[in-house]
Amino acid sequence: MVNKINELCEKYYDKIVKIRHQLHMYPEVGYEEFNTSKLVCNELKNLNLEVKTNVAKTGVIALLKGKYPGKTILLRADMDALRVNEETNLKFKSKIPGVMHACGHDGHTASLLGAAMILSELKDDLHGNIKFMFQPDEEIEGGAKPMIDEGILENPHVDAAFGGHLWGEVKEGMVGIKHGPMMASPDIFNIKIIGEGGHGGVPQNSIDPIPILSQVINTFQTIVSRKNNPLNPLVSSCCHVKAGNTDCHNAIPTEAILGGTVRTFDEKTRTWAEKTIEDILNGITTSQGATYEYEYIKQFPPLINDFSMTDLVMSSLKKIVGEENVFELNEPSMGGEDFAYLAKEVPASFVFVGIAEDENHPVVHHNSKFQWDDRNMKVLCKALCQVSIDYLNS
Structure with a gap:
């Protein structure tokens, strides 16, 4: 399955990059992700998935059913941008004055769409279901909670959740995990x-x-x-x-x-x-x-990773980036993350996927010059796939 995931990731990589660039050029802030959710919906429908739109206004949820019965895992990406005026020289820089993807959510959305493409080709090997959650407004009010309130964890019931953040303080090719408290x-x-x-x-x-x-x-x-x-x-x-x-x-x-x-x-x-x-x-x-x-x-609750789920995630990620490139974070982050709402409801784990060229040059989030290389989406995309397969088929 690792080889299959790698092959399919290469197959869809150019498309994933194209989607990321499109999202980056036309960013939308929280609860205004109308064109973003439309793009997401169209891509998911092309995969013949069951798709529900307008969840918590602009959220999208899709269901992939495996060939065999089993549990259900939820994979999550956030779609919103920030009110920051972009000052990079990227060919695909924002075309919307005063709005920019300055936190990597364009990469999260594109990576999860890539995972949906890959996993759709592997559904005959799956024991259970995968829900793909594309949420609005992580940055301000926390769009995860209203999506949960509208019932996304049921029909079928979600047994576990997984998500990741492209992270400027972790080196490219590496993934930071944390058992227990992860973010404040x-x-x-x-x-x-x-x-x-x-x-x-x-x-x-x-x-x-x-x-x-x-x-x-x-x-x-x-x-x-x-x-x-x-x-x-x-x-x-x-x-x-x-x-x-x-x-x-x-x-x-x-x-x-x-x-x-x-x-x-x-x-x-x-x-x-x-x-x-x-x-x-x-x-x-x-x-x-x-x-x-x-x-x-009171904003988001603390993000507390489930120990058993994080053990599974660690094992899965070692297959993707190698044992030497998966490490336990020395300390949690004082940043906030509304994935915490999911982690309160079901066993869940959240990881940091590195985008820094080296340890001495971190990429600063929420900054007008925030930028990172497309290739880092391969790690996030493959991680989403591998964790899902290992959880469902274990």
């Missing part, structure tokens, strides 16, 4: 300190929200350094502040605004961080005679 929950907090505005020359007649906000920010630093167990991963970052009018230098503002992110790997720490932030906020504002508004937005 990327939560958001928004805070408004409400004081009383006044004249800058007589501050005693106002309640200045700016020094109050400064005290809040400084105290927040103790959440990680003094309140959290240092062996428990936690990030709390204040990322934007706003107060006053830059055209007025003698008016104390009424409000000051702060926003940031909290990253954790388990629900207990996540809930604790949310409460601790408000405890600090309440204590400081009360002592200064101010009030506050606080919003904590």
Whole structure:
């Protein structure tokens, strides 16, 4: 089967590249992937698969039935681009001003379509089914959850899920895996300190929200350094502040605004961080005679890879890239990934497929100059195929 996958990957490689270039030239942001999903749908229908469109607005799900009965595995790709203006010299650079595939989702979509082409030719060897999931809006709201809510894990029931990300911190030809926690929950907090505005020359007649906000920010630093167990991963970052009018230098503002992110790997720490932030906020504002508004937005859950599924994935990937090129990541990533919603529902595993030319020159995601070589899709495409076959036929 390894040889068959390799042969079929070469057979379809030019088509996979062509699809990736098409997607890259015409990127679409979350929940606006209308042309992308149309292209995906057409390719899947050409394979005579059962296809359902308009799932969670622009999502696509397809079903491949193997010759023999068995379990069902789901393979996932994300389709959305970013609001980034491309500054590369690629011949297939984005033709849409201000929108770019700056995270590799064009490669994810093209690779999964390639896997569908390969696996369709191997269906007579399959014991079970494969669902191909093309989801919208991974970058912002997380299109995986509404697709799950619309029932994609049933009819037939999904027993396991697998996905991968083209990753700029891993060398080309290598694949990073992780048992257990893989990526963090990327939560958001928004805070408004409400004081009383006044004249800058007589501050005693106002309640200045700016020094109050400064005290809040400084105290927040103790959440990680003094309140959290240092062996428990936690990030709390204040990322934007706003107060006053830059055209007025003698008016104390009424409000000051702060926003940031909290990253954790388990629900207990996540809930604790949310409460601790408000405890600090309440204590400081009360002592200064101010009030506050606080919003904590729980984004994707932490991505936790299933141990047994990851063992299987490791074995499968060694067949694709060689034993020496599959490695356990030293540490999880503090980035977020909404594949986590799938991993909460069924045994799942997510991997990083390398796109960096070498260890000293990582490819920076979400950057206007983000680019990588098409050949790396071969690894992702073949990995999707091999994992599916090994899972279903084991």
